[in-house]
Amino acid sequence: MDTAQRYRAFATREVHGHSAIYEELAGRAADDEELIALIDQLPEPKRQPNLLLASVRFLGGPVDGYRPFRSWVIAHWDQVSATMLRRRTQTNEPGRCAALLPLLASLPQPLALIEAGASAGLCLYPDRYQYRYDDRPPLGPSDSPVSLTCRTSGPMPFPERLPTVVWRAGVDLNPLDVRDADDMRWLECLVWPEQRDRLERLRNAARIAQAEPPHLVRGDPNQAVRDLVSQAPRGATPVVFHSAVLAYLPSEARSAFAETMRSIPGHWITNEGPRIVPAVEARLPRSAPPGRAVFALALDEQPVAFAGPHGQSLDWFQETVDTGASGLGNDTPLGLRLTDTL
Numbered sequence: 436m437d438t439a440q441r442y443r444a445f446a447t448r449e450v451h452g453h454s455a456i457y458e459e460l461a462g463r464a465a466d467d468e469e470l471i472a473l474i475d476q477l478p479e480p481k482r483q484p485n486l487l488l489a490s491v492r493f494l495g496g497p498v499d500g501y502r503p504f505r506s507w508v509i510a511h512w513d514q515v516s517a518t519m520l521r522r523r524t525q526t527n528e529p530g531r532c533a534a535l536l537p538l539l540a541s542l543p544q545p546l547a548l549i550e551a552g553a554s555a556g557l558c559l560y561p562d563r564y565q566y567r568y569d570d571r572p573p574l575g576p577s578d579s580p581v582s583l584t585c586r587t588s589g590p591m592p593f594p595e596r597l598p599t600v601v602w603r604a605g606v607d608l609n610p611l612d613v614r615d616a617d618d619m620r621w622l623e624c625l626v627w628p629e630q631r632d633r634l635e636r637l638r639n640a641a642r643i644a645q646a647e648p649p650h651l652v653r654g655d656p657n658q659a660v661r662d663l664v665s666q667a668p669r670g671a672t673p674v675v676f677h678s679a680v681l682a683y684l685p686s687e688a689r690s691a692f693a694e695t696m697r698s699i700p701g702h703w704i705t706n707e708g709p710r711i712v713p714a715v716e717a718r719l720p721r722s723a724p725p726g727r728a729v730f731a732l733a734l735d736e737q738p739v740a741f742a743g744p745h746g747q748s749l750d751w752f753q754e755t756v757d758t759g760a761s762g763l764g765n766d767t768p769l770g771l772r773l774t775d776t777l
């Protein structure tokens with residue numbers, strides 16, 4: 436896919452229906468040869484539409500109409516390209532905790548949470564947010580500034596109580612610091628302009644993290660995850676999890692990460708695109724719904740649900756496919772034999 440196609444696809448498939456202004460900017464940029472030629476000067480992974488748009492907002496450029504946007508980008512290309520080279524798409528979405536929660540609550544408590552690709556670590560506070568699954572009574576602290584709603588279907592094991600988290604740690608190629616004003620502003624610029632609810636959620640989750648920052652290390656997830664698991668407090672169940680991360684790793688690095696995860700103690704929760712973790716993909720009981728982006732949520736490589744990419748929905752599987760190769764065997768901490776009951 437060339438850069439123009441990439442921007443067109445972003446406009447029509449990703450932001451359509453979510454951000455009218457980004458749809459216009461990316462759609463018109465796709466037809467703008469001068470702008471595409473500038474973007475093409477960057478290394479291929481740095482040409483992402485969301486990286487350009489967030490960088491322009493980060494620098495205070497206009498994103499309210501195509502003509503002022505393109506004039507500003509061309510006039511300030513040195514600053515724009517430097518920001519795109521220095522920064523990454525690191526959208527941190529605490530809403531994903533609504534997808535993780537049923538699995539976290541099912542594990543032997545207390546938990547030591549270790550997140551791979553943590554960004555600023557806002558998914559490391561599942562015990563600090565309040566949850567509303569369908570029209571059930573809210574779960575979690577009533578004074579939490581973060582309230583997550585999630586629509587469900589299927590035989591979802593609704594958590595009765597929040598998990599007890601005694602340790603929070605993470606690794607990222609570039610950990611962001613919730614106490615750093617520039618990092619926070621970058622995270623805010625990654626939220627699409629019309630998504631005021633997500634922006635508010637991000638700011639409120641960051642306030643929680645600022646009061647008790649997570650232990651985040653910079654580095655390669657393979658080595659760091661092993662080290663972090665070995666540092667988890669005794670008596671706590673280590674749980675390594677990640678969402679919207681493995682797609683950034685080349686397939687050899689993903690395979691190496693899976694091998695690492697199979698060789699260390701504790702549990703492994705993946706919340707990634709349905710085709711990103713091969714052992715999960717092989718066990719999916721049905722195809723991902725067409726025309727709707729979903730993640731495959733899995734515990735120890737056993738898929739349990741399709742999750743909305745921001746944790747806004749959970750479609751729990753009625754059935755699972757047992758290839759006999761699960762790292763879990765067939766008994767899960769849900770206290771269920773997945774193949775019998777789900």
Ligand SMILES: C[S@@+](CC[C@H](N)C(=O)[O-])C[C@H]1O[C@@H](n2cnc3c(N)ncnc32)[C@H](O)[C@@H]1O
Nearest residue numbers: 525526527528552553554607608678679680683
């Ligand atoms: C889209 S963000 C998701 C952040 C967080 N997991 C969430 O769900 O909100 C992806 C994160 O993965 C990190 N990342 C990408 N490639 C990585 C790698 N090879 N090793 C460690 N982290 C990586 C990025 O820096 C970024 O913070």
